[in-house]
Amino acid sequence: MIRQTIKIFLITFSTLYTQQISKITIAGNTVFPSAKYEQVISVGAGNNFTPGIIDSINNRISFFLFSEGYYNHLVKIDTAGDLKNTTFQINLAEGTPTLVRKITQSTLSRNDSLLFIKTFSGLEGQIHSASNISFYSSQLISTFENTGFPFASVQITNQQFDFDGNTHQVSFDVIVDKGPLSKFDKIIVEGNERTSATIIERELRLSHSEIYNQEKLNDIPYKLNKLGFFRPLEPPDFFLDNQGKGVLRIKVDEINTNNFDGIIGYVPGTQSESGFFTGFVNINMRNLFGTGRAILIKWEQENRESQELELNYLEPWFLDYPINISVGLYQRKQDSTFVQRNINSDISYLINNDISASVIFNSESTIPTENALVTNNVFNSTLFTSGASIKIDTRDDIFAPTKGIKFNNTYKYVSKSIDASSLANPNIPLENTLQKFEIDFESYFSLWTSHILSLGLHGREMKGSLFEFSDLYSLGGTKSLRGYKEKQFRGNRIFWSNLEYRLHFDQRSFMFAFIDSGYFLRREEPLLDIIKQEAFKIGYGFGLSLETAIGILKVSYALGEGDSMSNGKIHFGIANEF
Numbered sequence: 001m002i003r004q005t006i007k008i009f010l011i012t013f014s015t016l017y018t019q020q021i022s023k024i025t026i027a028g029n030t031v032f033p034s035a036k037y038e039q040v041i042s043v044g045a046g047n048n049f050t051p052g053i054i055d056s057i058n059n060r061i062s063f064f065l066f067s068e069g070y071y072n073h074l075v076k077i078d079t080a081g082d083l084k085n086t087t088f089q090i091n092l093a094e095g096t097p098t099l100v101r102k103i104t105q106s107t108l109s110r111n112d113s114l115l116f117i118k119t120f121s122g123l124e125g126q127i128h129s130a131s132n133i134s135f136y137s138s139q140l141i142s143t144f145e146n147t148g149f150p151f152a153s154v155q156i157t158n159q160q161f162d163f164d165g166n167t168h169q170v171s172f173d174v175i176v177d178k179g180p181l182s183k184f185d186k187i188i189v190e191g192n193e194r195t196s197a198t199i200i201e202r203e204l205r206l207s208h209s210e211i212y213n214q215e216k217l218n219d220i221p222y223k224l225n226k227l228g229f230f231r232p233l234e235p236p237d238f239f240l241d242n243q244g245k246g247v248l249r250i251k252v253d254e255i256n257t258n259n260f261d262g263i264i265g266y267v268p269g270t271q272s273e274s275g276f277f278t279g280f281v282n283i284n285m286r287n288l289f290g291t292g293r294a295i296l297i298k299w300e301q302e303n304r305e306s307q308e309l310e311l312n313y314l315e316p317w318f319l320d321y322p323i324n325i326s327v328g329l330y331q332r333k334q335d336s337t338f339v340q341r342n343i344n345s346d347i348s349y350l351i352n353n354d355i356s357a358s359v360i361f362n363s364e365s366t367i368p369t370e371n372a373l374v375t376n377n378v379f380n381s382t383l384f385t386s387g388a389s390i391k392i393d394t395r396d397d398i399f400a401p402t403k404g405i406k407f408n409n410t411y412k413y414v415s416k417s418i419d420a421s422s423l424a425n426p427n428i429p430l431e432n433t434l435q436k437f438e439i440d441f442e443s444y445f446s447l448w449t450s451h452i453l454s455l456g457l458h459g460r461e462m463k464g465s466l467f468e469f470s471d472l473y474s475l476g477g478t479k480s481l482r483g484y485k486e487k488q489f490r491g492n493r494i495f496w497s498n499l500e501y502r503l504h505f506d507q508r509s510f511m512f513a514f515i516d517s518g519y520f521l522r523r524e525e526p527l528l529d530i531i532k533q534e535a536f537k538i539g540y541g542f543g544l545s546l547e548t549a550i551g552i553l554k555v556s557y558a559l560g561e562g563d564s565m566s567n568g569k570i571h572f573g574i575a576n577e578f
Helices: 002-016 034-041 053-067 110-123 130-145 197-204 214-225 370-375
Strands: 020-027 074-081 085-093 098-104 153-163 168-177 186-190 237-240 246-251 258-267 276-288 293-301 307-315 323-334 338-350 355-368 381-393 404-418 431-448 451-464 473-475 489-491 493-506 509-522 533-548 551-559 569-574
Touching (some): 020 034, 034 053, 034 085, 053 074, 053 085, 110 130, 110 168, 130 153, 186 197, 197 214, 214 246, 355 404, 381 431, 473 493, 473 509, 489 493, 489 533, 509 551
Parallel strands (some): 020 085, 098 168
Antiparallel strands (some): 074 085, 237 246, 258 276, 276 293, 307 323, 323 338, 355 381, 381 404, 404 431, 431 451, 451 493, 473 489, 493 509, 551 569
8 A cells, every 4th residue: 555655646646847958059050951950850849858868869960960961960868957947959060071082883795884884973072871772872772663674772881081181082982783583474364353354454465474663563553543444543563483483473353344324214295295204314334354355335215305314435455456447337316306326336456555646547427307307407317427547645543633634636527418309409419528527635734642743735626618507516515514414505506614623632633713714706607597596604513423333423513604502413424425
């Protein structure tokens, strides 16, 4: 009982009379600011004064100055105070830096010695600091890593310090061990339950037993992330097996690449009209049977008279060459005006993982209704389109980029023939040519952690002697100008921009605020009794993008010009990168 009482008393006494540091003053420093030393010692006013704290502060300052090349420094710490508070006075004499005088090495071949001299010669005359040593060593190691030696190492030995009366100098030896020459002899893919390993390996563009290259290894997550089949990848592993063969091990985590998005409704009939279905269905399979092939089926019934059907198929790496072939069918029934049918094909040559060039061939027909024939707005016509495009895509992720750009520039030449029987006006030419210029640019900037700025600029221009309604570009809706109805505006010239500020929860989930702007021009067409129409529109709002089991779900609430909060537009869908 007496011992326990004494113990409690001693604890209480030590608590009541524990010394605290009330102030730390740093003096004598001329090279590094006081704030830097405060950061180095990690001790400040309010901390308890404990035995050994002075030695700890001294060691931390000395270690910092050594690493910066100031070997000839002095640190003196004076204390003053009473039982409760103490003050520190840190007096520094940083001295002069030690400079590198001479560097030698004797472990490399003649050719490698020339590389060593070229790399390390820049260190002579500089401060002998840890950062400088690390920089030049990393440069040499990086060169070896990119030429087949992933296990290269650099070691500094036999340091000799001297003083010539004015300058402190150091000479030292460098031992360089290149390690064994390594190759990508074997590739192991783990975690690919659905995707064929062959599909993954061909995306890497590594030839059999290719010499190891660190830059190519670092690019592997970037290349595979662009497929859109996996969650963001970590850098792969490389090691030598028991036979000395180089093994590249890639771990992937697959996501769902088959998405179904849709809603169907039924509008009951009236006494004069029958009922009809409305809604949309979007089936997107981007990695069919794990082969990288893709199929898109899209159907949308906007109202009783307007319907849209789209079918697309992608064959990647045709016959194992870097050529992608896509074919598609698009059909639109526009109100009671016309039916437009488009059969398209695209052959893309994949120059590398970032750049591709394409040739385009389209065949299109427009069949007007009787009402359209009377009004002369749409003609019974056929079109054949040929064109080319160049695409550059350096985004780090196709679903939620944090950096990089996407650029697409397309030119199309259209030859158009009109059926004379569909013309009420004999002055309208039966043969016509159109030229289309299309450009898309998106850029992504990481402002700071989890904060991304996205900017998109898009333009379409059509030139020709006559434009009918079915030729025009459409503007408005989820993929262009939010806050307005889908395809609300039509023009032979359109432009829109999208500016988004995103706050990420994780790699592919974020909330965002945006402002969109759009412009359309439909020029005057005297032969069709159409006057010039043009306008500039702005939409703005906010939204949410979430990675779910069924894909990247995006929903946004947008307001157009003159809209109140009660009549804004809700745009909803699953991200599609077909």
